[in-house]
Amino acid sequence: MKGRSLAEVLAGAVVLVVAVVFLAYAANNSGKSLGTSSGINLRARFDRIDGLANGSDVRIAGVRVGSVTAERIDPRTFLAEVTMRIDSGLxxxxxxxxxxxxxxxxxxxxxxxxxxxxxxxxKDGGEITITQSAVSLESLLGKFIFSVTQMNSNHSDDDQGNGTPAPAPARP
Structure with missing residues (x-):
């Protein structure tokens, strides 16, 4: 340690301590568990699961109570089967x-x-049978744009009429 001053060694130690504290905080608040956590596994089948991924939240009344642990296609029904782990206290x-x-x-x-x-x-391994699949925002926007376009084209057809002029308003 001839070439190092005490200030450099202390600054390095402080940086390491801050990095470890930050890493511990990030791991603790990420929502991911490092080991096996207590909980029950449930399954649910959906027509579409667009945008849902492993690790996505499972919530009740907006409060996180679990996470998605697996996704697969049922080869018989071609439905998306989602496995989730929720708190065992529920x-x-x-x-x-x-x-x-x-x-x-x-x-x-x-x-x-x-x-x-x-x-x-x-129970653990049970299935939730009442499900509602993801709504595709792109599909909804496409339908809305199509309906507005149809409405505008129908409106312009009505304005053009059949070539006969509209009757003049009656005078008092």
Whole structure:
């Protein structure tokens, strides 16, 4: 340590400590677990899961209660089967529903669970049978633009008429 001053060594140590603290904070607040967490696995089948990915949130009333752990296509029905892990402390009725929802116009997707009213509860490995698939924003915009275009073309056809002039307004 002949060429190093005490100030340089302390500055390096401070930088390392700050980096470790930042890394620990980021890992703790990322929502990802490093090991196996307690929870139950549930499945749900959807027509479309556009924008949903492994690690996407599962929420009840806007509160994160789990995450998506796997996605696959059922080879028999060609539906997208999503596996999710939710907190084991939640006792979801077996008539609960799952809906794929957007966080915002530009944001990602998550699964919103709506608890049902049944006395029977979903068990580990159970399936949520009432589902609503993702709505494609592009498809909705396309339909809206098409309908506006059709409405405008019908309106312009009405304005052109059949070549006969419109009757003059009656004079009092």
């Amino acid at each position: 006792n979801l009725p077996d008539d609960s529903s799952a809906e794929i929802t957007s966080e915002s116009l530009l944001g990602g997707k998550y699964i919103a669970l709506v608890p049902g009213g049944s006395d029977k509860l979903l």
